[in-house]
Amino acid sequence: MFANGQLQPEVIRRYHEVIESLGPEFLKAMLQDMHTIRAFEERAEQLYGLGKVHGTMHLSIGQEATAVGASNALQDGDYLLNHHRGHGHCLAWGSDVNRMMAEFVGKETGYCRGRGGSMHIADVDSNNLGANGIVAGGVPIAVGVGLSIKMRKTQQVCMVIFGDGAANEGAFHESLNMASIWKLPVIYLCENNQYAMSMPVQKAFTIENISTRATAYNIPGVTVDGNDPLAVYLAVQEAAERARRGDGPSLIESKTYRYKGHSKSDRQAYRTRDEVNEWMEQRDPIMRFSALLTTAGVVSEDEANGMRDQAIKIIDDAVAFSDASPAPDVSSLLEGVYA
Amino acid sequence: MREITYAEALREGLRQAMTADPSVFAIGEDIGVYGGAFGVTAGLLNEFGAERIIDTPISEAGIAGACVGAALTGMRPVGEIQFMDFVTLTMEQIVLQAAKVRFMFGGKASVPMVLRTPSGSGTGAAAQHSESLENWFVHVPGLKVVMPSSAYDAKGLLLAAIDDNNPVIFVEHKLLYKTKGHVPEEMYRVPLSQTNVVREGKHVTVVATSVMVSRAVQAAEELAKEGIELEVIDPRTLKPLDDAPIIESVKKTGRALVVHEAVEMGGFGGEIVARIAGSEAFDYLEAPVRRLAGLDIPIPYNRELEYHTVPQVENIVREARKLARGEY
Ligand SMILES: Cc1ncc(C[n+]2csc(CCOP(=O)(O)OP(=O)(O)O)c2C)c(N)n1
Ligand SMILES: [Mg+2]
Numbered sequence: 001m002f003a004n005g006q007l008q009p010e011v012i013r014r015y016h017e018v019i020e021s022l023g024p025e026f027l028k029a030m031l032q033d034m035h036t037i038r039a040f041e042e043r044a045e046q047l048y049g050l051g052k053v054h055g056t057m058h059l060s061i062g063q064e065a066t067a068v069g070a071s072n073a074l075q076d077g078d079y080l081l082n083h084h085r086g087h088g089h090c091l092a093w094g095s096d097v098n099r100m101m102a103e104f105v106g107k108e109t110g111y112c113r114g115r116g117g118s119m120h121i122a123d124v125d126s127n128n129l130g131a132n133g134i135v136a137g138g139v140p141i142a143v144g145v146g147l148s149i150k151m152r153k154t155q156q157v158c159m160v161i162f163g164d165g166a167a168n169e170g171a172f173h174e175s176l177n178m179a180s181i182w183k184l185p186v187i188y189l190c191e192n193n194q195y196a197m198s199m200p201v202q203k204a205f206t207i208e209n210i211s212t213r214a215t216a217y218n219i220p221g222v223t224v225d226g227n228d229p230l231a232v233y234l235a236v237q238e239a240a241e242r243a244r245r246g247d248g249p250s251l252i253e254s255k256t257y258r259y260k261g262h263s264k265s266d267r268q269a270y271r272t273r274d275e276v277n278e279w280m281e282q283r284d285p286i287m288r289f290s291a292l293l294t295t296a297g298v299v300s301e302d303e304a305n306g307m308r309d310q311a312i313k314i315i316d317d318a319v320a321f322s323d324a325s326p327a328p329d330v331s332s333l334l335e336g337v338y339a
Numbered sequence: 340m341r342e343i344t345y346a347e348a349l350r351e352g353l354r355q356a357m358t359a360d361p362s363v364f365a366i367g368e369d370i371g372v373y374g375g376a377f378g379v380t381a382g383l384l385n386e387f388g389a390e391r392i393i394d395t396p397i398s399e400a401g402i403a404g405a406c407v408g409a410a411l412t413g414m415r416p417v418g419e420i421q422f423m424d425f426v427t428l429t430m431e432q433i434v435l436q437a438a439k440v441r442f443m444f445g446g447k448a449s450v451p452m453v454l455r456t457p458s459g460s461g462t463g464a465a466a467q468h469s470e471s472l473e474n475w476f477v478h479v480p481g482l483k484v485v486m487p488s489s490a491y492d493a494k495g496l497l498l499a500a501i502d503d504n505n506p507v508i509f510v511e512h513k514l515l516y517k518t519k520g521h522v523p524e525e526m527y528r529v530p531l532s533q534t535n536v537v538r539e540g541k542h543v544t545v546v547a548t549s550v551m552v553s554r555a556v557q558a559a560e561e562l563a564k565e566g567i568e569l570e571v572i573d574p575r576t577l578k579p580l581d582d583a584p585i586i587e588s589v590k591k592t593g594r595a596l597v598v599h600e601a602v603e604m605g606g607f608g609g610e611i612v613a614r615i616a617g618s619e620a621f622d623y624l625e626a627p628v629r630r631l632a633g634l635d636i637p638i639p640y641n642r643e644l645e646y647h648t649v650p651q652v653e654n655i656v657r658e659a660r661k662l663a664r665g666e667y
Binding site: 117120169 | 645
């Protein structure tokens with residue numbers, strides 16, 4: 001969509017229709033969410049540096065378009081199974097940033113009362129069934145959610161998000177096959193950010209696109225530009241329609257890139273600074289979407305510039321909330337194991 | 340003598356085994372250019388190349404299966420499972436294949452593999468990255484289970500485990516990787532199934548594993564100031580267990596406390612208690628045999644909650660003091 005920083009005219013034409021149909025408010029909210037996600041992640045990294053965070057975290061800076069495009073294509077009542085690099089997905093799903101931040105720093109007011117932390121944030125009330133510390137951990141669970149939807153005869157769908165690395169766990173294959181044979185309303189969204197920790201996709205796969213694995217399970221498989229929120233939106237929307245029609249699951253591969261290290265301590269010896277810079281400078285999802293919306297006249301330059309400040313304010317408030325929140329009391333340690 | 344860390348000791352042991360025996364190789368996730376999640380294999384890729392330091396996709400069942408198959412056919416694989424929690428994904432290959440093949444085949448095959456994996460809490464990694472699951476493997480005939488508690492033991496036990504012709508589950512601890520100790524440069528072995536009396540004392544026998552060994556020693560140092568002498572014993576190999584030194588010790592002290600990080604119920608401590616109760620040491624007991632172990636909850640994320648979930652030095656001091664004073 002972007003070549004050497006220049007927006008191509010045919011791209012504007014291609015997107016004209018979808019921009020018209022989504023309308024300015026919706027599109028502005030998408031861009032604002034991308035900024036908020038980035039601001040959350042940047043602050044998360046900063047808090048980590050200040051020693052306020054115990055444990056680890058996985059930042060999704062550079063991957064905001066996938067999160068925002070995917071969640072916005074679904075409806076209230078749909079289900080989300082998230083993965084370890086999941087702050088962005090959680091925010092895009094509409095979860096409360098204050099309670100996320102509180103969980104991130106282990107406070108009682110956090111989504112999981114400080115028991116889960118970054119890797120386990122869940123917002124069950126909004127059918128966000130949680131991030132997962134286990135690679136591909138959520139993928140077989142999607143089969144169960146899909147079965148449940150089918151048995152309860154609702155119009156819901158379940159979106160399960162996982163990385164490129166997860167597609168090489170055995171559970172991935174069992175899950176896709178089961179969802180296929182039972183025509184379950186599941187959207188498999190593989191967020192291919194080019195690496196599984198230090199393992200590049202070129203070494204972990206001999207196929208060009210992970211989406212081709214859909215062929216083995218006789219379901220649709222598409223690869224989209226994961227740094228383009230509209231491309232992700234359209235693919236997820238189509239998969240959701242298919243799922244709601246009772247036609248079964250789809251596999252969507254969203255190609256994107258992680259700017260930061262895998263987790264807190266990563267020297268990144270497996271890639272070059274040039275490679276990272278190229279993605280940041282040429283294909284940054286926020287820069288691209290912002291340029292698209294301003295060029296298309298959906299937002300003014302001023303509005304677009306103000307979104308970053310707005311995001312920082314949202315995050316400042318979330319930090320103030322979590323700072324003012326109590327830590328869990330040790331006397332409550334044994335709570336919550338059994339129902 | 341030279342001091343190096345537990346992680347360095349493991350690396351040196353692995354390097355020496357790979358240099359001495361071309362059939363030894365390492366396989367796991369991010370063990371090459373990344374050097375392993377905890378740095379144990381750092382630099383080995385440059386020394387041995389990608390054919391013997393094998394980076395895999397995220398496929399734990401595949402790693403375990405690859406170890407079983409290679410071990411059955413003349414190699415000595417050292418697999419790494421990035422966190423002990425993920426052994427759950429290897430269970431079929433380890434429990435139903437590796438452990439049983441030799442017996443099922445009438446003793447005609449062997450599976451000389453080592454599966455290294457870091458266990459334990461204390462890093463804020465929460466419930467799915469902090470497990471201590473050693474006792475699951477202790478329950479399986481055909482497996483050996485090793486838990487080094489010091490840099491010296493880490494190297495010596497790793498070399499002994501690689502030499503062994505059976506599948507060995509080698510349980511490391513995240514909090515120990517950076518701890519230092521005296522480690523000889525030569526290629527020495529700490530024999531499997533040889534329980535170690537870490538510190539002598541006459542009042543209470545404390546049997547501890549992994550990270551709890553150094554906590555028990557610290558507790559012993561504190562209690563020594565009060566005139567209470569703990570005898571700290573580290574089984575080092577949980578299975579097959581050399582229980583004689585434990586029983587001998589309890590005959591001397593008449594009091595025993597077992598300490599481990601894993602959840603108390605169904606944990607390894609129960610086995611130690613049963614060994615003591617079922618032995619001649621029973622007649623020498625002057626107090627009930629006690630356990631101090633992890634609470635029966637998943638490991639919480641919040642730092643303070645996490646701290647209070649597993650035994651700390653002060654808990655060991657308190658329990659051992661109660662036993663010594665007859666205040667249980
Ligand atoms: C079963 C399992 N194996 C290994 C890990 C350790 N681990 C956590 S994230 C990760 C890489 C995951 O890569 P990918 O699925 O591509 O997601 P990304 O981190 O790139 O978002 C690894 C190896 C884990 N958490 N669970
Ligand atoms: Mg990835």
